[in-house]
Amino acid sequence: MNLRYKCLILDHDDTAVQSTEHIHYPSFVEVLQTLRPSEKVLTFEEFVMYCYEPGFIGLCKDVLKFTEEEYEKQQQIWHTHTAKSIPSFYMMFPEVIREFKERGGIVTVLSQSESSRIIRDYKHHCGFEPDVVYGWDMEPEYRKPHPYGIQQILKQFDLQPEEVLMVDDMKPAIAMAKSCGVEFAAAGWGHHLPVIKENMKIESDYYFETVEQFRNFLFHK
Secondary structure: OOOOOOEEEEOOEOOOEOOHHHHHHHHHHHHHHHHOOOOOOOOHHHHHHHHHOOOHHHHHHHHOOOOHHHHHHHHHHHHHHHHHOOOOEOOOHHHHHHHHHHOOOEEEEEOOOOHHHHHHHHHHHOOOOOOEEEOOOOOHHHOOOOOHHHHHHHHHOOOOHHHEEEEEOOOHHHHHHHHOOOEEEEEHHHOOOHHHHHHHHHHOOEEEOOHHHHHHHHHOO
16 A cells, blocks of 8 residues: 555545635624624634634534524524535645545545535545545534544544544644544645644644645655
């Protein structure tokens, strides 16, 4: 196989696909205009910062304090947006992942997007389905950022932590990877804000500004 890692655990939004700016943020603007019409709508930069810390769930439940009814409405609006739009993959990303798989690597996805949408996107852009996907349709207590998905991938494919690389653009994933002894690479190509970029450089095992840098690291020991 001659690969640095046997398995990749990939985030989806802003790691594989360009979706926050074009799908998730417009969806959330509609949510706020629907649920909180008298309040100021978050800017894109504010939305990204909250998704970085405390994370999207924390934004909904701890910052905005959505009721259960509001949270459900948010989900409905989000489903509508993700159903009608197939996001673009970052340039070169499909080629890198196809090459990794063709060399015998295991491609897995761990995301807060829905599994059906992730599979749709991979089929459309990469021509194959990931070997396994853990998405939003999991039981709430096991969803990302809970490390359950990583634990299951290690178990399912009989992998040691050092045989796996997690690739993500957000801070909550770093704690997941560290708790399982898995190395973490930051998808810097998905970062919009300098403060997030600098923090991720400090906290990640590896930081890649471009997909090309990631490819060179992945295939050249």
